[in-house]
Amino acid sequence: MWDYNKKVMEYFLHPVNAGEIENPDGVGEEGSPACGDMLKLTFKLGKDGRIADIKFKTFGCASAIASSSIMTEMVKGLTLEEASKITNKDIVDKLGGLPEQKMHCSVMGMEALQAAIANYRGGKAGKITEGKIVCTCFGVTDKEIEKVIIENDLNAVEQVTNFCKAGGGCGQCRGEIQMIIDKIRGKKEKGAEPQAKPKKLTNLQKIQLIQRTISEQIRPLLKADGGDIDLIDVEGSKVIIAFRGMCSQCPTAEFTLKDVVEARLHEFVSDDIIVEEQNR
Amino acid sequence: MSKVIYFDNNATTKVAPEVFEVMKPFLTDLYGNPSSMHTFGGQVEKYIRNSRESIAKLLGCDSSEIIFTSCGTESDNAAVKGVLETFPERKKIITTKVEHPAVLTLCKEMKSRGYILVELKVNKEGQLNLDELKAELDDNTAIVSIMYANNETGVIFPIDKIAEIVKAKGVIFHTDAVQAVGKIPLNLEKNNIDLLSLSGHKLHAPKGVGVLYIRKGTRISPFIVGGHQEKSRRAGTENVASIVGLGKAAELAGENIEIENTKVKKLRDKLENAILKSCPDAMLNGDKVNRLPNTANISFEFIEGESILLLLDQFGICASSGSACTSGSLEPSHVIRAMGVPFTAAHGSIRFSLSKYNTEEEVDFVIEKMPVIVNRLRELSPFVKSK
Numbered sequence: 329m330w331d332y333n334k335k336v337m338e339y340f341l342h343p344v345n346a347g348e349i350e351n352p353d354g355v356g357e358e359g360s361p362a363c364g365d366m367l368k369l370t371f372k373l374g375k376d377g378r379i380a381d382i383k384f385k386t387f388g389c390a391s392a393i394a395s396s397s398i399m400t401e402m403v404k405g406l407t408l409e410e411a412s413k414i415t416n417k418d419i420v421d422k423l424g425g426l427p428e429q430k431m432h433c434s435v436m437g438m439e440a441l442q443a444a445i446a447n448y449r450g451g452k453a454g455k456i457t458e459g460k461i462v463c464t465c466f467g468v469t470d471k472e473i474e475k476v477i478i479e480n481d482l483n484a485v486e487q488v489t490n491f492c493k494a495g496g497g498c499g500q501c502r503g504e505i506q507m508i509i510d511k512i513r514g515k516k517e518k519g520a521e522p523q524a525k526p527k528k529l530t531n532l533q534k535i536q537l538i539q540r541t542i543s544e545q546i547r548p549l550l551k552a553d554g555g556d557i558d559l560i561d562v563e564g565s566k567v568i569i570a571f572r573g574m575c576s577q578c579p580t581a582e583f584t585l586k587d588v589v590e591a592r593l594h595e596f597v598s599d600d601i602i603v604e605e606q607n608r
Numbered sequence: 609m610s611k612v613i614y615f616d617n618n619a620t621t622k623v624a625p626e627v628f629e630v631m632k633p634f635l636t637d638l639y640g641n642p643s644s645m646h647t648f649g650g651q652v653e654k655y656i657r658n659s660r661e662s663i664a665k666l667l668g669c670d671s672s673e674i675i676f677t678s679c680g681t682e683s684d685n686a687a688v689k690g691v692l693e694t695f696p697e698r699k700k701i702i703t704t705k706v707e708h709p710a711v712l713t714l715c716k717e718m719k720s721r722g723y724i725l726v727e728l729k730v731n732k733e734g735q736l737n738l739d740e741l742k743a744e745l746d747d748n749t750a751i752v753s754i755m756y757a758n759n760e761t762g763v764i765f766p767i768d769k770i771a772e773i774v775k776a777k778g779v780i781f782h783t784d785a786v787q788a789v790g791k792i793p794l795n796l797e798k799n800n801i802d803l804l805s806l807s808g809h810k811l812h813a814p815k816g817v818g819v820l821y822i823r824k825g826t827r828i829s830p831f832i833v834g835g836h837q838e839k840s841r842r843a844g845t846e847n848v849a850s851i852v853g854l855g856k857a858a859e860l861a862g863e864n865i866e867i868e869n870t871k872v873k874k875l876r877d878k879l880e881n882a883i884l885k886s887c888p889d890a891m892l893n894g895d896k897v898n899r900l901p902n903t904a905n906i907s908f909e910f911i912e913g914e915s916i917l918l919l920l921d922q923f924g925i926c927a928s929s930g931s932a933c934t935s936g937s938l939e940p941s942h943v944i945r946a947m948g949v950p951f952t953a954a955h956g957s958i959r960f961s962l963s964k965y966n967t968e969e970e971v972d973f974v975i976e977k978m979p980v981i982v983n984r985l986r987e988l989s990p991f992v993k994s995k
Contacts, residue, residue, distance in 0.1 A: 330914075340918065346988050361952040361991070364912060364932040364940060368990035385990035387952075389914035389931070393988060497939065554720055573720055 332390060335424045339394035344401055347383040356444025358436050363466055363493060365392045365433065367440045369400070373448075378407050384440075391430040398422050399437040408445050414438060415479050416491070431491040435476060462504050465497025473505060477512050485509065502553060507587065534597065535562050541596040542569075546589055557589065560606045567593060570606040581605070613970045616926040617810075618759050618787060618903060618961035624812040624860055627853045631814070634849035642846055643837065652848055659855025663819060666858040667804070668795035675820045675838045676851050680786040680807030681710040683820040684753070686831035686842070687782040687803040688714055691751040692723070693829040695780075698750035700724040704736060705946040706760075710805075711753050711784055712942070724748070732948050733895040734763035738773060745777040752781050756788035756804075760930060760943040760959055761894030762903025764792065768799045775800035780826065786810055786818075790861035791868050791900050802826045808850060812963075813857035817850035867964050873901035875971050876962050880904040882975040887982045893944055893957060902962045905930075907944070907953035910992050911985040916958055919981040925974055930957040952991065 332340070352370035359366035365388030374380035382404055384396040399419050403411040416434040420426050426434060459471030476482060476491040485505045489496040495505050529537065542559055550557055556572035569589060571581050590603040614622065640649030642656055657671070664671040677683045688701070688711065703715050705727045712727075719725040726744045728736050736754075745752070752774045757764045767783055774781040782803035788794060790811035796804065803826060808817040822828060822841070834843030884890055889909035908916065913931025920927055930941025932955060939945070940954040949957070960974070986992045 337918075340915070341922070343988065348990075357990070361950075361955070364951070364955040366990055385988060387910060387989045387991055388912050390918050392912075393915065 330390070330427050330430070332394075332427070333424050336391060336394045336426065339397045339423070340390040343384075343393055343397035345383050345397060345404075346385070348385055349381055349383050354444040354448030356440040356442070356447055358440035358443055359388070360467075361387065364388065365436060367392065367396050367436050369396075369440045369444045371403075371444055371448075373408075378405055379403055379411060388433065388436075389430070391426050392433040392436065394423060395419050395426070395433045395437040396440075399441060403441065408448065412442060412445050414441060416476070417479055428487070429490050431480070432493050435492050439472075462508070463494035463497065463501045466493040468492050468494035470508060473508050474512060477509060483509060483513060499553060503549065503584065503588065506549060529598075531562075537597050538562060538567060538593060538601075541592055542589075545592045545596060549588060550584070565598065565600045565602060567601055567603045568606050569603060611924045613923075613925045613966075613973060615960040615962055615966065615970075615974065616928055617963040618762075618959065619928055620809045620815065621812045621963055622965055623809075623814050623853070624857060626860060627813055627856045630856045631849040631853040634852055638848075642848065643835065655852050655855075656846055656848065659851050659858075662855040662862075663858045666789070666862045667821060668797040669821060670824065673796075673821055673824055675822055675842050676846060676854075677818040677820050677842055678816055678847065679818040680708075680784065680805050680810070681818075682831075683805030683807070683818045684708075684710040684782075684784055685714055686820050687805060687828070688718070688751060688753055690828035690831050691780050691782070691803070692718065694827040695750045698748055700726065700744075700746065700749040702726045702728065702741065702744050702749055702752040702754075704728045704730065704754055704765075706730055706734065706758055706763075706943045707753070707755055708759055708784055708786070710786075711755070715753070723750075728754075730946050734758060734761050734893070734943070734947050735895055735898070736765060736770075738766070738769065741770065742773060745774065745779060749777070749779045752779055754781075754783055756783045756785035756794070757792070757900050758894070758943060759787045760941060761905045761947075762787070762900035762961075763894040764788070764898045764900060766898075767794075767801065771800035771802075787900060787903075790857075790865070791902055793865055796821065796823070803828070808854040808857060811857050811861050813854040814850050817847055817854050819854070864964055869901045872962050872964055872966070875966055875968060876902055876904055876960070878968075879960060879962075879971045879974060880906065883978050886975070886979040890982070891953065893947065893949060900961075903959065904961075905944075905957060905959045907949060908956040908958065908982055909953050910989045911956045911982065913956055913958060915985050916956065916981060919984065920958075920974075920977070923973075923977050925977065927961075928959050930959070931955045 349370040349372055353373045354371050356369045368385045371379050371382040382400045384400050386393045386396045402422060416438040419434040419437050459469035462468060462470050462473055472492055473488060473494050480491055482488055485495055485502050488494055488505050495502045539559055542557060547557055554573050558570045560570050561568040585603055585605055593601045638652055640652050642653040644650055660671040660674045663674050701715050701718055701723050703711055715725050728740055730736055754765060754770055756767050771781045780802045783801055784805045786805060786807045789806040802823045804821040806819045809815040830841045832843050837843050837846060883906060891907050893905040893907055913929030917929050930944045932940045944954040944957050
């Protein structure tokens with residue numbers, strides 16, 4: 329049972345601005361029947377250039393309906409410039425919070441609004457796709473993922489899925505989402521003190537640290553995609569590993585080797601580590 | 609909440625008052641350990657024995673073939689893992705795409721450990737193609753696990769026939785009969801099922817007790833080791849009160865199986881027919897004929913299941929949905945999807961599951977409210993043109 333607050337339930341049970349405006353100035357649609365939620369926004373501008381009327385139609389759960397409804401209330405009377413600054417976080421705050429797994433409902437509200445504004449400005453309906461598609465199951469682009477990460481201060485793939493659905497289908501893009509997170513967090517954390525890396529390690533300590541990094545930092549990432557990894561040997565700064573499970577047949581294993589395994593070992597063990605895959 | 613109309617009996621059931629009565633002494637005075645040497649504890653043993661016999665009678669097997677567990681999921685895990693351990697040279701598991709997560713998640717976990725997993729497909733009625741099963745069975749197959757009846761749609765598989773096919777190949781057959789036991793008659797004496805799981809709380813016993821039936825001579829490793837309870841197959845001090853309760857529930861189920869297939873079925877049919885008639889763009893999911901007498905799974909196009917459930921809840925009506933939103937995952941029910949139901953309808957699927965405790969008044973109340981709820985949500989739906 330979802331723990332919806334009173335305000336969410338109120339907007340679900342008695343939604344305001346439900347419906348569709350005839351001959352609207354802007355139309356925006358977001359979501360799809362496959363995803364289980366879809367929102368259609370229509371608005372009309374007043375003579376003063378402010379949103380005079382706005383209505384929504386939503387196929388979706390209680391939080392999708394409540395998010396859509398409260399958003400229409402929030403933007404009524406605003407200029408398009410002002411309205412386009414509304415983020416999903418503003419919608420969630422206004423609702424007094426949503427369950428974590430339902431955050432994507434507020435994102436859908438924000439995106440439909442932006443689509444409707446773009447439709448008014450550019451005269452073309454529907455979703456504006458910017459960037460490249462990362463999650464093919466739900467059609468989410470890297471730009472959209474970056475936006476939710478930055479605006480909501482996210483730091484885990486699971487959170488990204490809760491906010492914009494990316495990674496919630498087949499799960500193949502989870503590695504890529506992790507890299508987007510890493511990229512953004514890397515930017516944010518630059519300038520901060522880098523995590524203290526041990527200075528001088530004995531061989532035994534080094535192997536133990538590599539083993540620990542693999543089991544704590546790397547294995548969980550690969551497991552999310554049905555893969556696994558084993559440490560085979562360490563020769564000086566050369567680390568030899570073997571991919572298991574899905575990873576062993578993965579065409580992008582080479583990529584995982586450098587960008588995940590080696591990057592993590594550089595971060596937590598030593599910069600001079602070179603990772604090689606055991607001969608298959 | 610003032611009035612509750614409980615149409616979610618495939619999720620769990622009310623504990624029968626008769627069951628609660630027989631359990632009481634074991635939660636108060638008769639607290640002894642059945643393994644003890646003294647009379648005070650030892651006297652409890654015979655109540656467990658009686659329960660075992662009641663369950664054996666319901667299933668048509670010998671009481672020595674009944675092992676008590678903590679729930680249906682434990683029984684499923686014990687069956688599949690226990691058999692895999694016994695046949696380390698066999699690497700293939702056959703199941704279906706529509707199993708309960710207790711089996712499906714477990715099988716996928718085994719796949720990630722190197723087993724070959726075959727998930728048999730279902731057609732749009734939710735039925736299997738037995739030729740596919742025949743083609744997949746081979747010397748490498750360790751176990752076939754196929755549910756008796758589906759928890760979401762109520763679709764009943766031809767288990768006797770399936771068990772025969774599997775047996776002919778010399779492979780062990782397990783069935784998750786959690787939804788079937790107590791609702792439809794079954795007789796283990798007359799079929800080739802090797803292992804069968806059942807769960808107490810689906811047949812008016814309390815939560816926290818289940819059974820794994822193990823046909824005599826079936827090779828299976830012990831699943832919880834420790835003491836000598838349950839012939840050392842499932843160690844741990846017995847959940848005496850619940851076991852006694854389950855025995856009583858089995859007894860009642862035997863007596864009431866007729867009611868399930870007359871009174872309960874009649875109520876279900878009335879509910880289902882009225883809703884399909886009063887709500888346009890609604891359709892029944894699953895085989896209409898080979899189906900549990902208490903279950904109706906209906907899809908409402910263009911609206912979403914969680915919203916329907918919350919509005920039903922406003923009237924005190926309890927049901928469940930295969931919508932993605934109710935689970936917190938993003939995918940709608942794997943069962944409904946496997947049947948090829950379109951996405952819009954999959955997200956709007958609602959399951960009503962009745963029991964002998966439901967009344968005609970309750971059914972009439974739901975029949976009255978359902979079209980109101982559906983219309984209200986359709987007015988909000990972008991897929992429906994405004995009037």
